[in-house]
Amino acid sequence: MRHRTRIAVGPVQFRIGSDWAPPIAALKRLYAGYPRDTDRPADATVRLFAARPWRRWLRPSVHIGGDFIVPDALPLPLSMGLLAAEMGMNLQVALGWRRHMLLHASAVAKDGRAVILSGESGSGKSTLAALLGEGDWRLMGDEFTLVDPGSGDALAFPRAVSLKNEAIAEVEARVDPARLGPLLAGTPKGDIRHLIPRADAIAAMHEPVRPALLLFPRFGGEPAIERIGEGEAFVRLTEASTNYIALGEAGFAALTRLVRDTPAFTISYPDSASGMTIVEQLWTEAVR
């Protein structure tokens, strides 16, 4: 393809090609601080392409393709090319990665132990992880957390954090503007702005950590903490995993081990500050 770049996030080497220059330029800026090994063959390929040749120039619309595609997925306008790239990268990992069990979860780490936050879009898992990552935590990732079936350790996937809607202002107030991508307003997922993780989080992205806490956050309502049993955590995580079934017995063993070894809680919180307080409190109790 005419425009291209390579990005390594955690254990995954991406190759991204595009019919247009701007999405690649935007990616290069967001991922400039990531380790670069241009000789490493790609694990996953993403293609951003025009369905018809003239659509490169005439009302350009970006189709998301690559090793895996979502049939009938609607294209995005070129102004949202960066979002298309992000969605394409997520798709390849979600459908193609087999080395680890994939959890749709954010994670942060401290002292070699991880807090894994699993929840749907809107649960606040990305925002909480991003804000904790600006404090004394290492951001492991806002979208996927990988679990090694062999060791049971969690591995980071620290792509550029996808901040949405209200979270944008909250983070903008705290970080150097140079660490933020362009504002993508009015996307199908709302307003989006990317946050480049701190350099120390990127530098440590290959360091495995032992899971210490499993949290299922819910944004809104009074602050509440509820301990949940292994069974419930297991079922919730099977739903949060994109490759649990494909991994077969190894996935079952990894997940069983994770929920047996790791205390799990649902938490509700009205705002980010109280959410972070709850995480810190549960962390203190868990590692004591």
Added chain:
Amino acid sequence: MSAVGALVDLLAGRRDAAALGPRDWDGVISVARAEALLGTLAHRLNDARLPAPVALLFADMRAAATVATRQALWEAEMARRALAPHGIEFVLLKGTAYAAANLPCAAGRQIGDLDILVPWHDLARAENALRVAGWEWVKEDAYDDAYYRDHMHELPPLIHRERDRMIDVHHTILPRTHRITPDALALVGDAVRTPDGLSILCPTDMACHCAAHMIADGDLQGGLRNLWDFHRLVTDFAAADRGFWGKLDERAEMHGLEGSVHRAARLARDLYGTKLPSGWNRHRPRDERYQRRLLARDGWGGATDPLLQQAFYIRSHWLRMPPLMLARHLWTKWRKGHHPI
């Protein structure tokens, strides 16, 4: 060097994997994924010297294929448990059959749906038994449903509501309206049993079905994988039975598939180096078009040559049904908003 050419050479054993540059692997892996051949390639290059990231990825793919094979065989067992109490016997087809018989082409092969063949007179009972056991219709469109029942060689696809796996119940191997009518009774009658008690087509029928599926029925989408199946099947069968090629000729003629089987054999020879006996070792100018269609992938795994693809798509429909019926079918699908490619 084109990526698809490198993939074919690696599979055929014509190219040393160690001679590929690190960046050549990008295209090979993308094309292999697009053609559902990555697991197969990973097995083929099990002992090759590979760059470390490629070796890791291939190990992942081999492990994933082992799990997928086990799941596919489990699905076959689920079908057996649903149908056996009703005395309905079935024959496994395609990927699941290769896995059940542990044929060489099964190593790393991706298996999609469960394909089974039942005798025509058992079709309605089989459908009922599967529905009782939890399989559900997925074609909600009345036209599609009627189209399958009236004209196709299989029931409308059914998906199991708990396991989310699809089953295709065939009563023959080409659409009922196709110009060629294979002998479905012979397919079932001459099926053979695996040591595990499952039924599969006899070797000659297996090769005939593979060729029919690829050449006579399809638009050659995913053809490289089907051709690899064909190559491994006939190579293996011919090694076990010196008379195989003669039997295959007779059997193909009986089914009306001699054209498809011979073409598949020539394409397999040209791409994967299949060794053919003298009577088969011919050259046909039209093969070149098929070969171009099979190799229509760029280094990013994307489809190329849209006009040629379109031509094969039209050809597949042309063979599938008489012209008037085709016109009616295309008109109906067009009005429903279906625009191929």
